Amino acid sequence: MEWTIKKFNDLTLDELYEICKVRYEVFACEQKIHKENDxxxxxxxxxxxxLQNKNEIVAYARLIPKGLLYNEASIGRVLVVNEYRRQGIASKLVKKAVECIKKEFKEEHIVLSSQLYAKDLYKRHGFKVISDIYNQVDIPHVKMKLF
Known part of the structure; x- marks a missing residue:
């Protein structure tokens, strides 16, 4: 399996299709998120x-430059496909995402909106909770920041 990082315009049509497919499977089909356009x-x-296994995407995250969503760079749309969960891939994904933001964006501070059940994953990578619990698309979340 191989990690890939690309800007939007550098994605192939097949990669873009696979990204859309896994995001739909996880967020719309599994988590029933229909109130927000993915x-x-x-x-x-x-x-x-x-992260791809052959031509299938098994893990994904969107790395967002500062100023688009928050005043800091951020990580979003974090997912691991169901069949690949509980193998440590999510932790590797977060680690790789932080490394890529530091390298590509030259940013040290990173913000994200974590589903409440996943906050410990981010805590293990140095993120700290900086908000009360709030609902986003009917799912409890907390805002977290890497300082």
Whole structure:
């Protein structure tokens, strides 16, 4: 399996299709998120980090430059496909995402909106909770920051 990071315009059509497919599977089909359009203008300005097994994407995160969503760079749309969970891939994904933001964006501070159940994953990588619990698309979240 191989990690890839690309700007939106550098993605192949097959890669873009696979990204859209796994995001739909995880966020719409599994988590029943239908109140927010998954595809937004932020995709075009972001880097896309993904892990592939053959031609299938098994893990993904969107790396967002500062100023688009928050005053800091951020990580979003974090996912691991169901069949690949509980293998440590999510932790490797977060580590790689932080490394890529530091390298590509030259940023040290990173913000994200974590689903409440996943906050410990980010805590293990140095993120700290900086908000009370809030609902986003009917799912409890907390805002977290890497200082």
């Amino acid at each position: 595809l937004d203008y932020i995709d075009k300005e972001s880097f896309h980090l993904f």
